[in-house]
Amino acid sequence: MEVTNGFGPIDIAISGMRAQDKNLSIISSNVANAQSTDNGKGEPYRRLEAVFKAAGDGLGGVRLDEVVEDKGDLPKILRPGHPDADEQGYVTMPNVDLPVEMINLTLAARAYQANVAVLKRYQRMVETTLELLR
Amino acid sequence: MAKTTNIVEFLEAGIRAESLRQMAITNNIANLQTPGYRRLDAKFELALAKALDSSGAADLEQVKPELYRPRQTPVKSNGNDVNLEAEIGEMVKNALRYKTYVRLLNKKYQQMEAAINVR
Numbered sequence: 001m002e003v004t005n006g007f008g009p010i011d012i013a014i015s016g017m018r019a020q021d022k023n024l025s026i027i028s029s030n031v032a033n034a035q036s037t038d039n040g041k042g043e044p045y046r047r048l049e050a051v052f053k054a055a056g057d058g059l060g061g062v063r064l065d066e067v068v069e070d071k072g073d074l075p076k077i078l079r080p081g082h083p084d085a086d087e088q089g090y091v092t093m094p095n096v097d098l099p100v101e102m103i104n105l106t107l108a109a110r111a112y113q114a115n116v117a118v119l120k121r122y123q124r125m126v127e128t129t130l131e132l133l134r
Numbered sequence: 135m136a137k138t139t140n141i142v143e144f145l146e147a148g149i150r151a152e153s154l155r156q157m158a159i160t161n162n163i164a165n166l167q168t169p170g171y172r173r174l175d176a177k178f179e180l181a182l183a184k185a186l187d188s189s190g191a192a193d194l195e196q197v198k199p200e201l202y203r204p205r206q207t208p209v210k211s212n213g214n215d216v217n218l219e220a221e222i223g224e225m226v227k228n229a230l231r232y233k234t235y236v237r238l239l240n241k242k243y244q245q246m247e248a249a250i251n252v253r
Contacts, residue, residue: 018217018219
């Protein structure tokens, strides 16, 4: 969202909340697909990563620029009975690391909270100014 | 009604516009999950700016706030384009504008009262 008026901090904080909201869905997709050996195209799920970009030049807030696949190595585990196992009995698993996702989850939730804190504080600042009109 | 420069009438029109916008936002949030719903917004400021003449007077009877669908926000897979965070941001901005108008109106009435009570 572009910032166009005098309530800039509100729009910027909201852009941060929206970006972190999408980031949270990406993290939940990674967690949910931590065991998905097939992404519908015969390959295991690859963890997704959010790429944030500053919107506009300077005070335009943030936006989620793109969602990219993690090209990191896919681990293999021995599970001969699995339908996706190769001739040696190894199954290629998604490159999702649950502890890492949990850290990202905390970071995303904290970033969301930080944006809400900015929004609340700005709201209180404007209300302080309005007290001058009492 | 003829053209006016009366601050009380302008503030009243502003308060009415923000009330209508608050209703639009409430309706948007209520329809957060409704498939195919497009968000509503109130149109007022631009019409007012156009109606103002060079002396700053406007015929407020001709400038009524009205609801419209901006159709500019990204649409989700179910055809709905409401984003909760964006609506909350609009609500906060709306509440602050409303509060400003009410405080200004209040100040204006205090001024009148001061003038009446002069002895």
